[in-house]
Every structure is written in structure tokens, then in C-alpha cells.
Amino acid sequence: MEMELITTYICKDFDIGIHNNMFGGKLMSLIDDAAGSFASQICDSPNMVTIKVDELVFKKAVKSGAILKVYGKVLRFGNSSIELYMEIRKHNVYTGNQDLVTHTNMTFVRIDEEGKSLPIADYVKKRHALRMEKYGKALLLPTEEGFSAE
Numbered sequence: 489m490e491m492e493l494i495t496t497y498i499c500k501d502f503d504i505g506i507h508n509n510m511f512g513g514k515l516m517s518l519i520d521d522a523a524g525s526f527a528s529q530i531c532d533s534p535n536m537v538t539i540k541v542d543e544l545v546f547k548k549a550v551k552s553g554a555i556l557k558v559y560g561k562v563l564r565f566g567n568s569s570i571e572l573y574m575e576i577r578k579h580n581v582y583t584g585n586q587d588l589v590t591h592t593n594m595t596f597v598r599i600d601e602e603g604k605s606l607p608i609a610d611y612v613k614k615r616h617a618l619r620m621e622k623y624g625k626a627l628l629l630p631t632e633e634g635f636s637a638e
Contacts, residue, residue, distance in 0.1 A: 490624045491559035491575065494522045499554045510550035515576060515590060519544070522558040523574050527596040530562060530616060531570060531608050539569070540595040548578055548589045555579040557586065562620075563593065565613050568605040571595045 495518075503514045520538055527536040550556065557579050563571040572594050577586035598606045 494526050494558045497556045523594045526560045535599045536596040542593040544592045548587050569597045
């Protein structure tokens, strides 16, 4: 299953700690924000909350000016939850190469206004399966003719 680009981010001077590397907490926030928005898009719900983040290991240092790309893919659906695999990669604009900075599995739950879990609709799960079968991607981009996987 192909990873989907969710967002990009340029590391700025204020993201840097005393060792001249991006704060780990900033990377955690970036991956959580991206995963949350990805879960919301897939599940057609703005009410998705993080309930679990597996281990995050920082494999590469990130310096000011680095371009980061956040990718994700759906691993599985539960009744009210979705599990995602997420990666942050450092992108080299000169070569196009990308180095893995960190990765993790994350679980989100759909909730109502009072914070109680709600089931993820069956049509969401079926739509996801059909898109993966046809395009290898969970999200489709709007075009003038409808939607496209490109």
C-alpha cells in the first residue's frame, strides 16, 4: 500500500534547540497534527482524537531550513477507531532523496461532542477499501471531472 503525502513543513530557527537540532517535541506535534487531519479526512469526521502513539525513535537530526514531508497510510479500522502508520522524511531538494527522520503507528477514535466514542461509518470503510483496490490510495483529489488519485 502506497504512502500518501499529507503535509510538508520547513524547519525554522525557532524550532531548533540548544544542540542545533529540531526539538523532538516539535516533531511529535507535527506528526500528531498530520495524522489527526488524515484520520479526519478518511473518516469524514472532524472529531477524531489521538488515543495511542507507539514508539517514536528519532533516526536523523533535522537542521534549520530542512524540508520535512509527512506521509501516512491506513493500517486498519476498528469499530470507532482507525490505526495509521506515519513517517516524517527529510527531503533533499537537489537530489529528491528522502531520509527517514521518524515513524510510528498511531490510533485515533471518533468521538461525539461529549467525548464518547462513535462508530466509524461502514461506508467509510467500504470507500477506503474500494479506493485502495482501484488507486492504491485512500484519498482522491478533486478535479473538474470528479476525483482523481493523482
